[in-house]
Amino acid sequence: MILVWMIGILLAGGFLCWLLARWNTQLSKWAALLSLAAGLLIVGSVAWQYGDTVRSQATWLIDYRINWIPAFGISFHVAIDGLSLVLLLLTFFLGLLAVLCSWNEIRERTGFYFFNLLWTLAGISGVFMAMDLFLFYFFWEVMLVPMYFLIAIWGDSNRRYAAYKFFIFTQAGGLLMLLAILALYFVNATQSGVYTFDYFDLLNVSLAPETARWIMAGFLIAFAVKLPVVPFHNWLPDAHSEAPTAGSLILAGLLLKTGAYGIIRFVLTLFPQAAADIAWWAMLFGAVGIVYGAMLAYAQTDLKRLIAYTSVSHMGFVLLGVFAFREIALQGVIMQLLTHGIGTGALFAMAGMLKERLHTRDIEKMGGLWSAMPAMGGMALLFTMASLGLPMLGSFIAEFLILLGTFPVQPALTSIATLGLIFAALYSLRMMQKVFLGPVKGASPPKDLTPRELIIMATLGISMVLLGLFPQPILDMVKMTVHQ
C-alpha cells in the first residue's frame, strides 16, 4: 500500500499545484516541493526499514496487488526489490532537485508546469515498480505525455519539432512493446489456460526460440529507443537540448534509466535464452554507442547537445554491461545508472543556469567564466571529472566495474569501449576549457551561484562523491537482485 502512496502523492500533488497556481504561484511551487519531499521521505523510510532484508534475502520487499480489469487478467500489481528501491530513491531525489531547478526558470503557467513535472515523475516511479505488464505499459505512457508537454510548452525555440520527435520515437517503440506484451500474454494463455499479464506468471512461459526472439525484439526496441541505443538515439539530442532545465534533468537522469531498467527487469528474465543469443550484437551496439556518442559530443558547440551526446556514450556502457551477463558488470550498470543520473543531471542543471545568465547555449560564445563565478566553475569541474570517470567519484566505480565484468566475456569489444573513456576525457576537457577557461567573452560578468543553486549543485556533488567513496551500500542493496 505504501507504494500506492508514493504514486498517489505525486498525482495528487500535481493536481494541487495546478489548482493552487490560480491563486498563488508561489504556493504551487511549495506544494510541488513538499509532495516530492514527502515522497522522498517515504522511499527513504522504506529503504531504512528494509535495509537489512534486502541485503540478506532474495525476496520482494513489498508486494501489493489488487484486481483492476479481471476480465482480461489485468491487475494493479506493484512490487519492489533492491533494484527498484534504488531507482525510486534516485527518482525522488532528482525530482526534488528538478523542482528546485525550475524555481525561477518557469515564470508563466507555473501551475500546469508543476502538474506535468509531478505526473511525469509519477509515471516514472510507476514504471519502476509495476509488476503487471499491462500496468507497466500504462505507466510507460503516463510518463510520456506530460513530458511531451514539458518540452512542447516550456522548451526552447525549436521545441515543437523536438517534442514531436521525442513523442513519436518513444510511442512507436512503446506500441511495439505492447504488441510483444500481447503476444506473450496469449502464448501464456494457450499454455497455462490463464489469461494474465502478471510478471510472475509470465516468467514461467516457455517459448519456442523463434517466438521468443520476435517477442523479445518488441521489448528490446522499446527499451533501446528509450536508452537510447545508437541507431535509435536520434530523438535524444533534440529533446534534451530543447527541454527546459528540469525537463532535461529528468530526461537524462530518469527517463533513460527506465529503458535500462526494462532491459534488466524484463528482457533478461523473460527471455534469458534469446537474450543470450543476441548478447554479442547488443554489446557491439553498446560499444559503438560509447565511441560514437563520445565523438559526436566532441563535435558539438551547443552545450546541452554536447551533454546529451555524452549520455548516449554513457548509456552505451549500460548496454555493454547488461549483456555481459556477469554479476559484477550488472552491479556496475546499476552504479552507472545512478551516477549518470546524478552527474548528467548536474551538468544539465549547470547548463540551464548558464543559459539563464548568458541567454545562449553556444560554447563558442562563452569563455573565461571561472573568474566571474568560481563556485560554479568548481562544481562544473567536479562533474566534468565525474563524466570522464575520475577515481573517487561514482562514475569511476561504475565504469570500472562494467569494464571489469565485460572484459573476460568480450575482450575486443571492451577494448573498444575503453577508447570511449579517452574520448570522454577529450570532450569533457574541451567543454571545461571553452566555457570556464580561456579569454573572457561578453561584456558584463555574470553573477555566481545563488544559494538555491548552490544547494542543488552541492547536494548533487556530495552524493556523487559519496557514491564514489562508499558504493557498498548501493551494491549491497542490488546484490540479491543482480544475483538472480
Next chain:
Amino acid sequence: MALGSALMVIISRNPVHSVLWLIVTFFAISGHYIMMNAQFLGIVNLIVYAGAIMVLFLFVIMLMNLNAETEPKKNKWLKMAGIIAGGCLLLVLVAALKDAEVKSSTVQLVDGEIGLIKQLGHVLFTEYVVPFEVSSVLFLSAMVGTVVIGKKGD
C-alpha cells in the same frame, strides 16, 4: 425490347427522346412483371414510374431547356475511367452470374400467388406490419426534409 429501349435512352441525344424511350422501357419491364405473375408490381410500376415520375421528368427537362449544345464538356480521361470501371463491374457480374446459372440452384418459389394483390395485402398487414409502419415514418422523414430544404429563406 427492354434492353433495346434502355440502350436508346442513353444513346439518344435529345433528352425528350430519352425520356420517351424510358417510358417504353418501363412498359416492357411491367410486361415482364405481369408475365411473372406479379400483377400488383406490374401495375404499380406503370402508374408510379411510367406515369408520375416520367411526367416530372418531362417537366424538369422542359424547364431546364436542355439542348445538345449546352451540354458541358466532360473530361475525356474521366469518361474513359468511367467506362473502364463500369466495364469491370459488368464483367465481374456477368462472370459471377454465368457460373451461378450453371449450378441452377436458384430457388423455386413455393407458389406463384405471391405477386397477387390479395396475397400481398395480407402479408403486408400481418407478418410485415412493423416495417410497413416504419416505412411510413420514412416518408414522413422525406417529407419534412423536402419542406425544410425547399422552404423559402425567411
Next chain:
Amino acid sequence: MNGLQFEALLPYTLLAAASLVVILLIAFRLSHTVIQITGFILMCAVMVALLQASALLPVAIYPIFQIDGFALLFTGLLVLCVMVVGLFSFIYFEEREENPKEYYILLFLGTLGAAVLSISSHFISLFIGLELLSVSLYALIAYLRNRNNAVEAGIKYLVLAAISSAFLLFGMAMIYMETGSMEFATIAKKLQTSNGHSILFITGTGMMVVAIGFKLALAPFHLWAADVYEGAPTPVTAFIATASKIGVFAVLLRFFQTIGLSNYPMVITVFLVLAVASMIIGNLLALRQQNLKRLLAYSSIAHFGYLLVAFLPGNAAGVQVAVFYLLSYSITLLIAFGVITLLSSREQDTGDLALFRGLFWKKPVTAAVLTLALLSLAGIPLTGGFLAKFFVLATGAQQQLWFPVTVLVITSVIGLYYYLRVISTLFGEAVPTPVKKTLHPFFYLTTYTSLIVMVVLLCWLGTFPNDVIEYINRQLLIR
C-alpha cells in the same frame, strides 16, 4: 403481435413518437427552448423504456426484428449520442437564428432509422432502417442551406447514398435468389445445407459490403466523408460520425454473426483489405489537413479501420470489444465536436486549425477537454481510447492476425503526429479573437456540464473499465 412484443418495441415506438411530438410542438408555435427540453426528456424516456425492456429480452418479432441484449446495447449507445447531440444543437442553432425546429424531427427520425438497423434481422428492416437514416441525413446535412458547402455536401451525400442503396438492393436480390429468404437466420440455415460457397452469394455479399462500406466511410468508399463532415452543421457531423455509423455497424455485425461469414475466407479477405486500406488512407490523408472537422473525418475513417480488426475474427470477444470501442469512440468524438460547436461563430463553423491557436490560455477548460479527446483518439492511457485500442489489438493478436495488427500499430504512430499537431496548436501562442455574443448562461452551463461529464466518463472508461465490460458481457449473453 402480443403484449410482450409491444413492450419490447416500446423504446422504438417512443422514438418515433418523439418526432411526432416535436411536429406538434412546432405546429403550436412553441419556442426552441421548449422543444429542446421536451426532446431531452423524451430521450430520457426512451432510455428508461430501454431499461424496462431489458428485463424482457430477448424478444423476437419474427421475422423482422430481433430485440436482444446486443440490440439494447447499440440502441442505448445511439440514444445517448443523440441526447448529447441534441444538447449541442441548441447553442449552435440558436446562434444562427435560422429556424432550428424541424431539425429535431429529422434528428429523431434519423435516430429511429439507426435504432431499427440495430434490431433488424431481415433485409426489409435493414433496408428501411438504412433509408430512414439516409433520408433524414440528406436534409440534415443541407440544413443550413444558405451556406454554399452545405448544399454541396448534401447533394454529394444524396447521390452517393442513392448509388450505395442500389448496390445494397442488388446484393440483397442476389442473396435472395440464392437462398430464397431475406431473413438472416434462414439464410444461414440454407447456406449450411448447400455447400455454401456459391458465387451468387459471394457476389451478393460483396455488393452489400460496398453499400455498408459507403455508410461507414471505409477506405475505397470514403470520398464523401471529408466534404460532408466539413459542410454539415457541426452537431449533424457529430451525428453522422457517431449514431449513423453505430447503427450501420450494428447491423453489419449482426448479419456477419448470424450468417457466420467468418467461415468464408473470401469475405474475410475483403474485410481485411478494407480495414488495412482504411487505416492507411485515413491516417495518411489526415496528416495534411488544416481543418479540424476534415481531420476528424479522416481520423474516423482510420478508426473504423481499427474497429474492423476487432471484427474480423467474428467471435464473441470481437463483438464485446467492438461495443467497447464504439462507446469510447463516440464519447470522444462527441466531445471533440461539442468543443467545435461551442467555439463556432455565426458565419461559419470553427474548423480551421488557426482559430484554435493558443486556446489553452484563453479557455483552459475547453482546451483541456479537447486535448483529452484528442489523446483518447490517439490512444494514450488514462483515456477510454487507449483501452479500446488495446482490446482491439488483443483480439487481433489472439487470432494471430499479425498483418492487420502491425498495420494498426504503424498507422497509429502516424496518426499520433496529427493529433499532436492539433494539441500543440492548442498550446501555442494566443491570438486575439473577437468576443462572441453570449446566450443565456444556462445553456452554456449545460453544454459545459455535459462535456465535463463525458470527459469524466472517458477517463473512467480508461481507468476502471471493468464494470462496463461486465455489463456488456452480460447483455451480450442475452440472445
